[in-house]
Amino acid sequence: xxxxxxxxxxxxxxxxxxxxxxxxxxxxxxxxxxxxxxxxxxxxxxxxxxxxxxxxxxxxxxxxxxxxxxxxxxxxxxxxxxxxxxxxxxxxxxxxxxxxxxxxxxxxxxxxxxxxxxxxxxxxxxxxxxxxxxxxxxxxxxxxxxxxxxxxxxxxxxxxxxxxxxxxxxxxxxxxxxxxxxxxxxxxxxxxxxxxxxxxxxxxxxxxxxxxxxxxxxxxxxxxxxxxxxxxxxxxxxxxxxxxxxxxxxxxxxxxxxxxxxxxxxxxxxxxxxxxxxxxxxxxxxxxxxxxxxxxxxxxxxxxxxxxxxxxxxxxxxxxxxxxxxxxxxx
Ligand code: AQP
Numbered sequence: 001x002x003x004x005x006x007x008x009x010x011x012x013x014x015x016x017x018x019x020x021x022x023x024x025x026x027x028x029x030x031x032x033x034x035x036x037x038x039x040x041x042x043x044x045x046x047x048x049x050x051x052x053x054x055x056x057x058x059x060x061x062x063x064x065x066x067x068x069x070x071x072x073x074x075x076x077x078x079x080x081x082x083x084x085x086x087x088x089x090x091x092x093x094x095x096x097x098x099x100x101x102x103x104x105x106x107x108x109x110x111x112x113x114x115x116x117x118x119x120x121x122x123x124x125x126x127x128x129x130x131x132x133x134x135x136x137x138x139x140x141x142x143x144x145x146x147x148x149x150x151x152x153x154x155x156x157x158x159x160x161x162x163x164x165x166x167x168x169x170x171x172x173x174x175x176x177x178x179x180x181x182x183x184x185x186x187x188x189x190x191x192x193x194x195x196x197x198x199x200x201x202x203x204x205x206x207x208x209x210x211x212x213x214x215x216x217x218x219x220x221x222x223x224x225x226x227x228x229x230x231x232x233x234x235x236x237x238x239x240x241x242x243x244x245x246x247x248x249x250x251x252x253x254x255x256x257x258x259x260x261x262x263x264x265x266x267x268x269x270x271x272x273x274x275x276x277x278x279x280x281x282x283x284x285x286x287x288x289x290x291x292x293x294x295x296x297x298x299x300x301x302x303x304x305x306x307x308x309x310x311x312x313x314x315x316x317x318x319x320x321x322x323x324x325x326x327x328x329x330x331x
Contacts (some may be wrong), residue, residue, distance in 0.1 A: 021145025191240025
């Protein structure tokens with residue numbers, strides 16, 4: 001059985017893009033993989049996080065994952081900082097990674113913008129910590145949204161360079177598992193920008209804890225154009241907001257974009273947004289409700305994360321110790 005590693009940052013409340021690009025895929029992969037799911041709190045602090053909020057978001061995210069169908073008994077769910085192997089391997093990878101490689105990372109460019117000098121060194125070396133997350137478990141498959149594809153390519157570059165520099169074949173090649181539908185959900189306020197849990201505008205995203213009224217309001221206010229929906233999917237190409245709403249509808253109802261358009265072609269956004277609201281509420285409301293219930297028992301959530309961390313540590317410790325020996329550290 002292949003081992004999967006995947007992470008999500010507790011940098012906010014997970015949004016619909018996290019769900020469609022990652023979480024839903026994680027749930028399905030549990031059937032035939034050994035899964036390690038991680039709340040990557042060390043990644044989250046690469047940009048400023050209020051400590052109390054970070055703690056709350058980490059627990060909320062654990063609850064959302066459980067409510068979405070992650071089985072933390074059969075598989076592993078934990079928070080990154082609880083397993084020191086990640087930081088140890090990340091340091092080795094910082095010394096393997098070339099600056100030129102990091103300079104090409106579009107996520108850093110997007111997040112740092114023009115103000116590079118004022119961003120943390122952590123944000124810059126984010127991809128080598130991500131490589132360490134995956135390779136500390138020698139995971140071979142990583143389910144991610146399309147935005148993380150470049151970081152996974154870098155993970156393979158780092159693994160190859162480590163193997164080459166030290167003359168070993170220690171780290172395996174990693175394969176990105178990118179979901180075919182809704183690999184990139186876009187902001188409700190700007191169809192050219194990805195939906196993000198830390199976007200300053202809460203109206204830009206549907207959060208996994210939103211209730212039916214909040215969902216309806218956000219979809220009603222979502223940016224659209226004045227045209228009706230076309231019959232041909234190709235005609236959505238220059239209409240990013242329309243394309244995004246149709247994509248969300250298709251992904252959540254598990255039908256193709258062509259089928260959505262066959263049903264709604266000729267409709268304006270008034271009725272289509274109403275239909276989309278029903279689809280989103282049906283998918284999200286039960287998860288939001290179960291999340292609320294789980295959040296009432298913090299001790300249970302903490303014990304799930306502690307059990308996950310100790311099982312994660314048992315896998316990662318021997319792998320990272322071996323990597324340290326290969327490097328020449330005295331053990
Ligand atoms: N808009 C999206 N569409 C599809 N997939 C997405 N993912 C994130 N946004 C979208 C996928 O969710 C997983 C977890 O992401 P993350 O929390 O590690 O970081 P991120 O990609 O930076 O997500 P956010 O929501 O944009 O967080 P912030 O605002 O903190 O940076 C990943 O697999 C990602 O591909």
